[in-house]
Amino acid sequence: MKKTIIAASVALIMASGSVFAEASKLASEDDKLSYSLGMLIGERILKQYSEEIDYYILLEAMRAQHQGSETVISMEEANATMQASEEKAMAAAAEEAKLASAKAIALGQAFMLQNKSVEGVMTTDSGIQYQVLTAAEGPKPKATDIVKVHYKGTTIDGKTFDSSYDRGQPAEFGLNQVIPGWTEGVQLMSVGSKYKFVIPSKLAYGEQGAGASIGPGETLIFEVELLEILNTEK
Numbered sequence: 001m002k003k004t005i006i007a008a009s010v011a012l013i014m015a016s017g018s019v020f021a022e023a024s025k026l027a028s029e030d031d032k033l034s035y036s037l038g039m040l041i042g043e044r045i046l047k048q049y050s051e052e053i054d055y056y057i058l059l060e061a062m063r064a065q066h067q068g069s070e071t072v073i074s075m076e077e078a079n080a081t082m083q084a085s086e087e088k089a090m091a092a093a094a095e096e097a098k099l100a101s102a103k104a105i106a107l108g109q110a111f112m113l114q115n116k117s118v119e120g121v122m123t124t125d126s127g128i129q130y131q132v133l134t135a136a137e138g139p140k141p142k143a144t145d146i147v148k149v150h151y152k153g154t155t156i157d158g159k160t161f162d163s164s165y166d167r168g169q170p171a172e173f174g175l176n177q178v179i180p181g182w183t184e185g186v187q188l189m190s191v192g193s194k195y196k197f198v199i200p201s202k203l204a205y206g207e208q209g210a211g212a213s214i215g216p217g218e219t220l221i222f223e224v225e226l227l228e229i230l231n232t233e234k
Helices: 002-021 029-044 055-067 075-115 180-186
Strands: 129-134 146-155 160-163 171-174 194-199 220-231
Touching: 075 194, 180 194, 180 220
Parallel strands: none
Antiparallel strands: 129 194, 146 160, 146 171, 146 220, 194 220
16 A cells, blocks of 8 residues: 555655656746755765665655655664664765775885885884984974974975965964874974975874865875974073
């Protein structure tokens, strides 16, 4: 009986849909509201479900729930179905991120192995590679200091994801408030010097990455110019 109800409703929706598709404009404000709601649902909710959605079944469920008619499944079943779908999507995303991270880590290790042979490149015990671009004899910061720097950050393929030079404004921050690779690396620098760092993922943003610009497992390259130690704890 329930399947018959859905089939009949779907047929009606499909038929009315074909009539509406031939209309040259929205006839009333109510029509415009209905169309607008459909657009917003499609943009804000349905896009994340890709090709999983059967629009006619979706519309039938919306109509039934909105009008208080009998639904084929209960609201509890609907919530459980949505939760299962979300958990499945999260598991798939986590697996995809894990594979992407492993690939990025391997590429970073290969890059660092090659970079190790570049003249002037040194490696710390933790695995950071650094190269002195401009030497200086000034004071060196501690992990608890606030510093002023100019810097540029790129991925190993040369894509710039952040640059104080591009913004035209040096950055100021506490060395204990940044990624571990920065905390360690900048302490090697004297004021007035400029270094190039290659920071492995484990000392950067790890398997989480950072936003859209830094993927999971990315090895990062920074050119850093230490301009000033703003305050230092004795």
